Amino acid sequence: MRRVNSKSESLWSEEFAVEAAAEQYVSRRQFSKFLVLTSMGMFVGQIWILVKNWFRPTTVYKEKPVALISEIGIGEVKLFSYPEPADACIMIRTAADHYVAYSQKCTHLSCAVYYEKEANRLECPCHEGYFSVSDGSVLQGPPPRPLPTVVLKREGDNLIATGIKL
Amino acid sequence: MNRRGGLTAIDGAMALIALLLVVQMWLLTATLEAYLSGHSEPIFPAALISGLIFVGCFGLFLFIRRIDANVRITRQPD
Numbered sequence A: 001m002r003r004v005n006s007k008s009e010s011l012w013s014e015e016f017a018v019e020a021a022a023e024q025y026v027s028r029r030q031f032s033k034f035l036v037l038t039s040m041g042m043f044v045g046q047i048w049i050l051v052k053n054w055f056r057p058t059t060v061y062k063e064k065p066v067a068l069i070s071e072i073g074i075g076e077v078k079l080f081s082y083p084e085p086a087d088a089c090i091m092i093r094t095a096a097d098h099y100v101a102y103s104q105k106c107t108h109l110s111c112a113v114y115y116e117k118e119a120n121r122l123e124c125p126c127h128e129g130y131f132s133v134s135d136g137s138v139l140q141g142p143p144p145r146p147l148p149t150v151v152l153k154r155e156g157d158n159l160i161a162t163g164i165k166l
Numbered sequence B: 001m002n003r004r005g006g007l008t009a010i011d012g013a014m015a016l017i018a019l020l021l022v023v024q025m026w027l028l029t030a031t032l033e034a035y036l037s038g039h040s041e042p043i044f045p046a047a048l049i050s051g052l053i054f055v056g057c058f059g060l061f062l063f064i065r066r067i068d069a070n071v072r073i074t075r076q077p078d
């Protein structure tokens, strides 16, 4: 390829080369311009996320009775939906007086997780992602985040969901 | 500055820009991940750092242009 920076050539003739080969030559300056534009693009992306975050509506969760204490035995599971009917959740009674509930949607690719009693963990059948029963954290596999936790409170015989902790 | 020295400086600056870009790319991915998982705490600092990186890249670009222009003007042999 022809060098564009020969002594006989002026700057303008390099920038606007007549020959096709010279025109296709990407100089260091042009390439660094491209890199800086990419950097600007990523900065704009960050600003976009920031603006989206500012205008993100704060979710207000309604309280909803999701189970009766008498209907779940120790080590048993109850499926329910919260906060919307399409949001499947799973509740596990881990001890006589201890209940935990999580979103049933795996944080990897949204397969439904289930409770594996022998191993005492929540398992995702799709790519073998395992989650801790005690706090929903990832034990193994591709899920990038813990399972969202459903906050529960007890009122008499009722277990009431009061919110989601991400 | 002669041409060889100029090219070395430009190559160094370009390598630095590329390095900063990798950091910025990682920052954007991590911020998006945090945003989608409902965490908003890292978003502002990440945008600030990304802005600083962009300013740094732009500064390096200006440096490259200046060196480039100097080398062309002086036209010293290798």
Ligand code: FES
Residues within 6 Å of the ligand: A106, A107, A108, A109, A110, A111, A124, A125, A126, A127, A128, A129, A141, A142, A143
């Ligand atoms: S969808 Fe659950 S591990 Fe992939």
